[in-house]
Amino acid sequence: MDALRKSGLCLAIAATGTAVCISVLAGWQRGGWLSERLLWVAIGAVLVVSAHLLPALCKASPVAVRWVGGILWAACMVATCYGHATFFLMAQQHAGEVRAAVVAVPASIVTTGRGLTEIADERAATVAELATFTAQRCIGGCATARVKRATLTAQLDALDVEATETKRREAAEDRLTVQQDHAVTLRDAMRADPVTTRVAAFVGIPESRVDLVSGLAFAGVLEGVACLLWFVAFQARDSGAAGAVTSAQTAPVTASNEAVTTRHAPVDELVTLQSEDPESEVTRLASEIAAGRVRATVADIRRYLGCSQAKAAALRRQFSESAVNQ
Missing domain, CATH: 1.20.5 (Single alpha-helices involved in coiled-coils or other helix-helix interfaces)
Incomplete structure (x- = not known):
C-alpha cells in the first residue's frame, strides 16, 4: 500500500510539474514586457495548482464550500486549458518553422540582356x-x-x-x-503537422481548427490526470492516517480488557469451583494425600488437578477444614 501510495504521489507531482512548466512557457510567450511575462507566469502557476488540488482539498468540506470549490475548479480548468492550448499552438508553429527552414529556396539570378x-x-x-x-x-x-x-x-x-x-x-x-x-x-x-494535415483532410475541416481541438484535448487530459492523481494520493493518505488512529485507539482498549480479564480470573474460577461439586474433589484429594501420591500443598494440588492457583488454594483450605473437623 505504501509503495502504491508513493507511486501515485510521484505521478501526481510529475503531472503538476509538467503542467506548471507548460503554463510558465505559455505565460512567457503571451507577455510583452518583463513585468507582464512574470505576472502571466504567476497567474498560470496559481491556476494550475488550484485546478489540481481543489477537488482533493474540498472533498471533506461542507456542501456549500464544495459547490463553490466546484465552480472555481471548473473556471480554473477552463483557464488552464486555454493557456496550455496557447503553448501547444505556439510549439507547433515553432516546430513548423524549424521543419520549413530545412527546405532551401533557390536564389534568384539577376541577368542583364534584351528580351x-x-x-x-x-x-x-x-x-x-x-x-x-x-x-x-x-x-x-x-x-x-x-x-x-x-x-x-x-x-x-x-x-x-x-x-x-x-x-x-x-x-x-x-x-x-x-x-x-x-x-x-x-x-x-x-x-503543418503531418498528422494534423491528414486528420483535417479526413474530417474535412481546416487545419487550424484541428490544431486548436488537439491542443485543448491534450490540455484537458493532462489536467484531468493530475486532478485524479492528487485526489487518489490525498485519499490514500487519509486512509493511512485513519488506520493508524484506529490501531492506536484499539490497542489500549484491548490491553485494558486483557488486564480486566486477568484481574477477574480468580473470581471466575471461584464461581466455577462453587458451581461444581466440591465434596467429590476434596474426597478424592484426601484419598490421594493419604496414599502419599499428592502432598497437601497448593502447587501439588494444582499440578494434580490441572486447575488454577485460586482453585487449588480453595481446595487445600477445604481439605484442612475437613481434616480439623475429623
Whole structure:
C-alpha cells in the first residue's frame, strides 16, 4: 500500500510539474514586457495548482464550500486549458518553422540582356534593310553595297545568336521559378503537422481548427490526470492516517480488557469451583494425600488437578477444614 501510495504521489507531482512548466512557457510567450511575462507566469502557476488540488482539498468540506470549490475548479480548468492550448499552438508553429527552414529556396539570378521581342524587332529591321540593298542595282558604288550587305548579314547572325542565348536564359529562369515555387509549397507543407494535415483532410475541416481541438484535448487530459492523481494520493493518505488512529485507539482498549480479564480470573474460577461439586474433589484429594501420591500443598494440588492457583488454594483450605473437623 505504501509503495502504491508513493507511486501515485510521484505521478501526481510529475503531472503538476509538467503542467506548471507548460503554463510558465505559455505565460512567457503571451507577455510583452518583463513585468507582464512574470505576472502571466504567476497567474498560470496559481491556476494550475488550484485546478489540481481543489477537488482533493474540498472533498471533506461542507456542501456549500464544495459547490463553490466546484465552480472555481471548473473556471480554473477552463483557464488552464486555454493557456496550455496557447503553448501547444505556439510549439507547433515553432516546430513548423524549424521543419520549413530545412527546405532551401533557390536564389534568384539577376541577368542583364534584351528580351526576345526587342531582338526580334531589330532583326526584322535588319532583314528589311538587307532586302532593300539586295534589290538595288549596283551602278557606281558596288563595293560599298557589298560591304553594307555583308554587314547586315553579320548583324543578322549576331541577332540569331543573341536570340538563342536569350531563349536559353529565359528557359533557365523559368526552371528556377518552378523550383522556387516548389520550395515555397514544400515549406508551407512542412510548417503543418503531418498528422494534423491528414486528420483535417479526413474530417474535412481546416487545419487550424484541428490544431486548436488537439491542443485543448491534450490540455484537458493532462489536467484531468493530475486532478485524479492528487485526489487518489490525498485519499490514500487519509486512509493511512485513519488506520493508524484506529490501531492506536484499539490497542489500549484491548490491553485494558486483557488486564480486566486477568484481574477477574480468580473470581471466575471461584464461581466455577462453587458451581461444581466440591465434596467429590476434596474426597478424592484426601484419598490421594493419604496414599502419599499428592502432598497437601497448593502447587501439588494444582499440578494434580490441572486447575488454577485460586482453585487449588480453595481446595487445600477445604481439605484442612475437613481434616480439623475429623
